[in-house]
Amino acid sequence: MTHADEPAVIGLLGGMSWPSTLTYYRAVNEGVGKALGGSHSARVVIWSQDYAEVERLQLAGDWEGAGELLAAGARRLAAAGADMVAIACNTMHRVSGAVRAACDLPLIDIVEVTAEATRRRGIARAAVLGTRFTSQGGLFDGALAARGVEPVRPGAGDQRLIDRIIYDELCRGTVSDWAAAAFTDLRERLRGDGVDGAVLACTELGLLLTPAERVSPAVVDTVDVHVEALVTASLRGRTGAPVHPS
The missing domain is CATH 3.40.50.1860 (Rossmann fold)
Structure with missing residues (x-):
């Protein structure tokens, strides 16, 4: 559980694709480091999907199956101690409802x-x-x-x-x-x-x-505005970071 003086843990549903997940990981760490200074970095848990499976479901139009896949990932993030969930992919926000229903964590919607x-x-x-x-x-x-x-x-x-x-x-x-x-x-x-x-x-x-x-x-x-929203949500209450992405 996150203590009051600690940034909240960001839970990323990634691997869609892995190059964009690398961008997210770097950016949230840079954002937290800039906000808090020193050697601070983000508190992040990542569940990385096998993109070949995600792509197969997309191309087959099996959005129910895709939703189940991401819902399972969201439950893993919750079990690992995440305080919020973010889908590191635009297209897969088509199944954001399944992710919301899978756990009680707030979804930061891209x-x-x-x-x-x-x-x-x-x-x-x-x-x-x-x-x-x-x-x-x-x-x-x-x-x-x-x-x-x-x-x-x-x-x-x-x-x-x-x-x-x-x-x-x-x-x-x-x-x-x-x-x-x-x-x-x-x-x-x-x-x-x-x-x-x-x-x-x-x-x-x-x-x-x-x-x-x-x-x-x-x-x-x-990615930029999503990461800014994630950093803000993680640090809310600790810094003067803006609530709305610019």
């Missing part, structure tokens, strides 16, 4: 914190860029619309490009110059169509960004 961050940045029309299950499935549409942001889905050709980059490269730990250039070109074309911001609704897509792109207010990386 969809809600991302939609709020998009609103706070003043983005009116946001391209939602992620796997076809996320973008075309409308995972973010309701949360964005409820905050006055118009979600824009990629066209069929652009969606195939995004899926190719995610599944064939990023999920396997590859970040090629071709993929980075293609993704930059896609965002430029969307801006030309009147989109004034992009939600990187896949936890690997941030790997394609240049340092300058990472700090652009027009690019909302779901």
Whole structure:
């Protein structure tokens, strides 16, 4: 059990894919270290799925099975002493209900914190860029619309490009110059169509960004805002960290 003077334990459902889980682990530790100073780091428990099994369930459309898989992981995190749960994957938030039902721990929802961050940045029309299950499935549409942001889905050709980059490269730990250039070109074309911001609704897509792109207010990386929310939840009551992601 976490004592009052200790950060709460973050429970991560990871492995979807492992490169994005590495990003989460590094970022939450950096966030806690920055907030508390010295040699402080985050209190984290990770349950890492075998992504091949997750991918198989996604492609088969077996979302009930996928929910059961993540629910089992959430119960493991609870048993290991986590104080909260986070799904380190956008697409798998489709089964967030199963995770919530699996244990009594609060779920820090990537969809809600991302939609709020998009609103706070003043983005009116946001391209939602992620796997076809996320973008075309409308995972973010309701949360964005409820905050006055118009979600824009990629066209069929652009969606195939995004899926190719995610599944064939990023999920396997590859970040090629071709993929980075293609993704930059896609965002430029969307801006030309009147989109004034992009939600990187896949936890690997941030790997394609240049340092300058990472700090652009027009690019909302779901990993960044999710990690900020996790650090805030872990440290609430100890620091002056903001409650809302910027």
